[in-house]
Amino acid sequence: MKTVQLILCGATLCCAFVGSAYGQSNTTESYRTTPNSITPKSDNSSSDWDFSSQFFQPSLAPDAPYGKKLSSEKTILPYQPLREADVFWEKYIWREIDTRQKMNQPFVYAKLPFIGVVFNILKNHPNAPIYADDEFKTPVTLAEVSSRLGAGKDSTFVVDPDTGEGQWKVVFNDFDWTSITKYRLKETWVFDQNTSRMVVRILGIAPIRQIEDRDGNYRGETALFWLYYPKFREYFIKYDTFNPLNDSNSLSWDDIFEMRFFSSRITKESNNQDRRIQDYSTGRDALLESERVKQELFEKDESLWQR
Secondary structure, three states: OHHHHHHHHHHHHHHHHHHHHHHHHHHHOOOOOOHHHOOOOOEOOOOOOOHHHHHOOOOOOOOOOOOOOOHHHOOOOOOOOOOHHHEEEEEEEEEEEEOOOHHHHHHHOOOOOHHHHHHHHHHHOOOOOEEOOOOOOOEOOHHHHHHHHOOEEEEEEEEOOOOOOEEEEEEEEOOOHHHEEEEEEEEEEEEEOOOOEEEEEEEEEEEEEEEEOOOOOEEEEEEOOEEEHHHHHHHHOOOEEOOOOOOOOOEEHHHHHHOOOOOOEEEEEOOOOOOOHHHOOOHHHHHHHHHHHHHHHHHHHHHHHOO
């Protein structure tokens, strides 16, 4: 009798072991392989990558002893209509905002940097127009931008040092917003002969990211995308930023750009060779060339106004 019981117990344990091994084989078969036999899958959809959420934690209690007007209640002040027949003179200008300058500190406000505002707008408004070029010809999506940044969900092949076997594991790549140190602006200067004044309108804004190698050495800069500013104004008005002069008088990002509350340097003017200043001048000469273009704009305004 004992012999029969021992045989039954052994058969039961054997079946359990085989079943467990079979189940484990089914669940890990696609992962336990060599790197050359499978291509890792990458999923950089915007739903998996939510960089901006770290800056938008709702307050659970009033943050002021009085009732503040909510930013969401603000609306933009529409531009004054400009007729093509009234445009006497026009010039396209590109300029660069360096966030390391003191006047541009709101762009890197630790609680809510400008790049966080932009990505939050893109997340909540998928139809907000962004483009790959400053002529707004090639539209791009947030998923494409996150893929270029290398952010979001990805997979990597990990080898177990004990068994020597490897498997694919899902990892999340973070985006370092401090790598955005500059912003490029494209604007148009128009002399309206109906009102006899120079009108400046921003057309596009591009975040500029520093490129570094694995050793942390600077390799260059690249524009992530170009957002079409006229369409983003209705979103920028909803986001406040730091006002270094008065905490009670908050400034929206629409205020920052419309009041030109930033410091910048001209990097290009429209020309027949489509060259930037850095293409034909460097160092001190480039700074002097930027000032020359700035002075010409001022003198043009004065000469046209006196007509």
